[in-house]
Amino acid sequence: MDWRRKDLLEIRELSREEILLVLDTAESFKEVSKRDIKKVPTLRGKTIITLFFEPSTRTRTSFEIAAKRLSADTINISATTSSVVKGETLKDTALNLESMQPDVIVIRHSLAGAPHILSKILNSSVINAGDGSHEHPTQALLDLFTIREKKGKIENLKVVIVGDIAHSRVARSNIFCLKKFGNEVVCCGPPSMIPPYLDTLGVRVEYKLESALKDADVIMALRIQKERGGVSFIPSLKEYATFYGLKKEHISLAKDDVIIMHPGPMNRGVEITDEVADGPYSVILDQVENGVAVRMAILYLLLGREQ
Amino acid sequence: MKILIKNGRVIDPATNTDSQIDVLIEGSRISRLAKKINIKSHDKPIIIDAKDLVVCPGLIDIHCHLREPGYEYKETIRTGTFSAVKGGFTSVVCMANTDPVNDNKSVTEFIVRKAKEEGFCRVLPCGSVTKGLKGEELSEIGEMVTAGIVAISDDGKPVKNAAIMRRALEYIKAFSIPLISHCEEPDLSTGCVNEGIFSLLAGLEGNPPIAEELMVMRDITIARYVNSKIHITHVSTEGSVRIIREEKEKFDKVTCDTCPHYFMLTDESILSFDANFKVNPPLRTKKDVEAIKEALKEGVIDIIATDHAPHEMTSKDVEFAIASSGISGFETAFSLSLSLFHDGILDLKDLIKKMTINPAKLINVPYGVLSEGKVADLIVFDPYKEWVVNKDEFVSKGKNTPFHGWKLKGKNLITIVGGKLVYKDPDFILEK
Numbered sequence: 001m002d003w004r005r006k007d008l009l010e011i012r013e014l015s016r017e018e019i020l021l022v023l024d025t026a027e028s029f030k031e032v033s034k035r036d037i038k039k040v041p042t043l044r045g046k047t048i049i050t051l052f053f054e055p056s057t058r059t060r061t062s063f064e065i066a067a068k069r070l071s072a073d074t075i076n077i078s079a080t081t082s083s084v085v086k087g088e089t090l091k092d093t094a095l096n097l098e099s100m101q102p103d104v105i106v107i108r109h110s111l112a113g114a115p116h117i118l119s120k121i122l123n124s125s126v127i128n129a130g131d132g133s134h135e136h137p138t139q140a141l142l143d144l145f146t147i148r149e150k151k152g153k154i155e156n157l158k159v160v161i162v163g164d165i166a167h168s169r170v171a172r173s174n175i176f177c178l179k180k181f182g183n184e185v186v187c188c189g190p191p192s193m194i195p196p197y198l199d200t201l202g203v204r205v206e207y208k209l210e211s212a213l214k215d216a217d218v219i220m221a222l223r224i225q226k227e228r229g230g231v232s233f234i235p236s237l238k239e240y241a242t243f244y245g246l247k248k249e250h251i252s253l254a255k256d257d258v259i260i261m262h263p264g265p266m267n268r269g270v271e272i273t274d275e276v277a278d279g280p281y282s283v284i285l286d287q288v289e290n291g292v293a294v295r296m297a298i299l300y301l302l303l304g305r306e307q
Numbered sequence: 308m309k310i311l312i313k314n315g316r317v318i319d320p321a322t323n324t325d326s327q328i329d330v331l332i333e334g335s336r337i338s339r340l341a342k343k344i345n346i347k348s349h350d351k352p353i354i355i356d357a358k359d360l361v362v363c364p365g366l367i368d369i370h371c372h373l374r375e376p377g378y379e380y381k382e383t384i385r386t387g388t389f390s391a392v393k394g395g396f397t398s399v400v401c402m403a404n405t406d407p408v409n410d411n412k413s414v415t416e417f418i419v420r421k422a423k424e425e426g427f428c429r430v431l432p433c434g435s436v437t438k439g440l441k442g443e444e445l446s447e448i449g450e451m452v453t454a455g456i457v458a459i460s461d462d463g464k465p466v467k468n469a470a471i472m473r474r475a476l477e478y479i480k481a482f483s484i485p486l487i488s489h490c491e492e493p494d495l496s497t498g499c500v501n502e503g504i505f506s507l508l509a510g511l512e513g514n515p516p517i518a519e520e521l522m523v524m525r526d527i528t529i530a531r532y533v534n535s536k537i538h539i540t541h542v543s544t545e546g547s548v549r550i551i552r553e554e555k556e557k558f559d560k561v562t563c564d565t566c567p568h569y570f571m572l573t574d575e576s577i578l579s580f581d582a583n584f585k586v587n588p589p590l591r592t593k594k595d596v597e598a599i600k601e602a603l604k605e606g607v608i609d610i611i612a613t614d615h616a617p618h619e620m621t622s623k624d625v626e627f628a629i630a631s632s633g634i635s636g637f638e639t640a641f642s643l644s645l646s647l648f649h650d651g652i653l654d655l656k657d658l659i660k661k662m663t664i665n666p667a668k669l670i671n672v673p674y675g676v677l678s679e680g681k682v683a684d685l686i687v688f689d690p691y692k693e694w695v696v697n698k699d700e701f702v703s704k705g706k707n708t709p710f711h712g713w714k715l716k717g718k719n720l721i722t723i724v725g726g727k728l729v730y731k732d733p734d735f736i737l738e739k
Binding site: 012089090091111112113114116117131133134135169172196197198200 | 502503504506507508509510511512513515579580621624625626627628629
């Protein structure tokens, strides 16, 4: 199949075929990063702007490296505050950038729907690199890529997502993505961090970590979203760590070949202990590595589509 | 000046009229109603042929925002009232959240004077409950009543302190005005959409329906305790309807309204992240919409208001969470409400009742009646005329509407305020 979308805004709207196309394309790009000369000329002459309104190390670097390995030119714009605070609307910022003829704008924003605003007004492709508590599509794609790599399949797995589901865009994108392939998704966290109606997405909700983890193939730990007020939903991080922190003894509840994932940044000692994060089941750094290949694939597909 | 409206179907719920009657207006009043009125041509009357059209009292909106003083870039009394008469409204109650807030008689007097000088329809100001809408101290309600307010409300900023609410409800009894309550428990309403499946999908923070329902229950309970007149504005949830239905059986001083968007739209529309769908309280679920329609039919909801809330596009064309709330509603409210008639939920008389005599009774004004000797505030409309909403044709400064491009059935054609023809649809020819 061909890729036809101008933008990558959310996982929810993607078909299984589109997701598989990204994964298969990423497969072929993964090897580029292992070469001596880590560069192919595929996107030479293309300009990619990363427009980050929220702090990010991993995602932005990953996009930049992905673009550079495809020979595109990259420009990074970090705005720690919303453009509105500076007196310029997001729309104006975007239109100004577009005047300089970029091919792709990668946006991260603290508010849901910001990439959608850009998508409507720009001719450039827009990639959502995380919008508020809404979605983080490339994270879900790289997670699925990692699962496929480690498990050899992406169906009929039991995936347990632990943490602040209510505020997590990673959780949303992963739920949408995993459910499309018929996986069993269990969300576990303090009830105050489980958004109402979560069950309508076809996921099972568990409040007790021990029962949630039983026979899990994949465990994803999430960070408490302090910047989205997450801390006020629980008595303390210490208490959270007691009941929902992923510890070594939990691993035995899951399947023998369980993998432990985390989208980063990790709060060690809160949602995950050192032993688990650095232990043999952890694929956390593989996720980061795969992120580059998946983002190369996205850039390639968006720019290579039939105009 | 004389105006003769011929051959129209006059519907006046206040006098229980629904028949073909000619209406003669002399000066500011309705002078005659009769089967057939002939008039000498040397009187030079304006003759309106209302064949196949409906003539009814001018609509009364008990909830709008005219934005003046302070936000003249969003709307002025002049543009707002022009928008109102285009939509069929002859009296509008404007909320107090101006800058400065309408919390003292000087501001009330300014609005009244400005409306007299520049307004196209009657402007009946609503004073604030508390100074600066802060929810702390009562506004000078009595002085504002003397200056012309017809109700009090801290619309948009619900009074959080129950003791202040109680005092306000007690205090207004001396002045026979109602308190119009925007019901949302503030601590539970920090979001921007309805809490439900779609807030979950969009990752937008939701306000649960109980935020509204708790306040509906609280305010009616207080009003009943102190025996004062409470009006719940823009009811949006099934639970609120249920509470009001039950409370009305125990207490006869409670009334309520809803707005067209609460029976025309659902929260599913937020998935577009288009802030034209952002209103306060938020759009609710399909089930709520059904409950609102049922309540309109049963009469639990007495009034349809517009909550006309014009905004400049810059405050709408931004990220959903930080966009302003509200819909520029005057020019679509009546046509949208007519869908209740077309869908068989209300007959024309019941619908008109909710937009004329019921609001008039709430705020105790002598309008909303079409009979001899009464003030000539009336409209002529075509219940079947089809048209397409085009925001660029709005005369309101606010072009913020989620209904742009919608095909609607039913349109106001003529608006007469105090015997003056203040609006005529450009396509309408007076005498055929």
